Structure formats: C-alpha cells, structure tokens
Amino acid sequence: MTEDLQQQRNPLLRGVLIAVGWLSVVLGVIGIFLPVLPTTPFLLLAAACFMRSSRRFYLWLVNHRQLGPWIVDYLQGQGIPLKGKVYAIGLMWLSIGVSSYLVPLFWARAFMLTSAVLVSLYILKQKTLPPPMQR
Known part of the structure; x- marks a missing residue:
C-alpha cells in the first residue's frame, strides 16, 4: 500500500x-x-x-x-465493524432526532431526516467486518 x-x-x-x-x-x-x-x-x-x-x-x-x-x-x-455500524447509525439518529425536534423549519427537518435515511442505507449496505479470531 x-x-x-x-x-x-x-x-x-x-x-x-x-x-x-x-x-x-x-x-x-x-x-x-x-x-x-x-x-x-x-x-x-x-x-x-x-x-x-x-x-x-x-x-x-x-x-x-x-x-x-x-x-x-x-x-x-x-468492511466496517458491526460495532461501528451500530454506533454510527445510533448516534446519527439520536443527534438528527434531537436536531429535528429543536429546529422548527420543515425543510430543515426534511433535509436532516432524508440525509439520515440515506446515510443509514449506505452504512447498512457496506460489508460488515468479521470479528477478530479468538485465541
């Protein structure tokens, strides 16, 4: 590399x-x-x-x-580790949810929610990194 x-x-x-x-x-x-x-x-x-x-x-x-x-x-x-996928998607939805609640503008909420859906789909489509082998 x-x-x-x-x-x-x-x-x-x-x-x-x-x-x-x-x-x-x-x-x-x-x-x-x-x-x-x-x-x-x-x-x-x-x-x-x-x-x-x-x-x-x-x-x-x-x-x-x-x-x-x-x-x-x-x-x-x-790929991406399963823990990383869960962490990324969970925190993203938490922050988007709080932001959508606090922002009164419909277009801003729609943009944030659309972005969250698209990013979630992208992350979920990525290959999941297998866990390391246990010795």
Missing part, C-alpha cells in the same frame, strides 16, 4: 494537499463524536491528500492506532 506513494513536487500544491489533509483529519475526528459529520470519508480524503503530498503524514495516518483501521479496512474492502 505504501510503495505506490506519488508525492507532488509542486510546493504550492503540496502545501494545499497537506492543509486539506489535516483539515480532513480534524473533521474526521470531530465526526467520531458528532455523528452528523461522516468520519470515514474525511479520513479517506486525508489519506488521499497525504499520499500525494507527505509520506510521513500518510504513514502516520494509516498506522494510527485509532484512525488507521477505519481507512485500511475500508480500502482493503474488508
């Missing part, structure tokens, strides 16, 4: 990719705690930006104890 890193030689573009990568990492981490933000797409974007700009940051991200498995398992087509 790390052998095909093609780093950008243009310093301006490299700087932009690094900045977008770190912004994506921050948004992905926030998404872990705020289910309205998706975690995996931001971390995948960060990995793509780092892959093209900084080998050191890319390796840090994919080898990170907490963030790395989200990226590596997904990129290798292994």
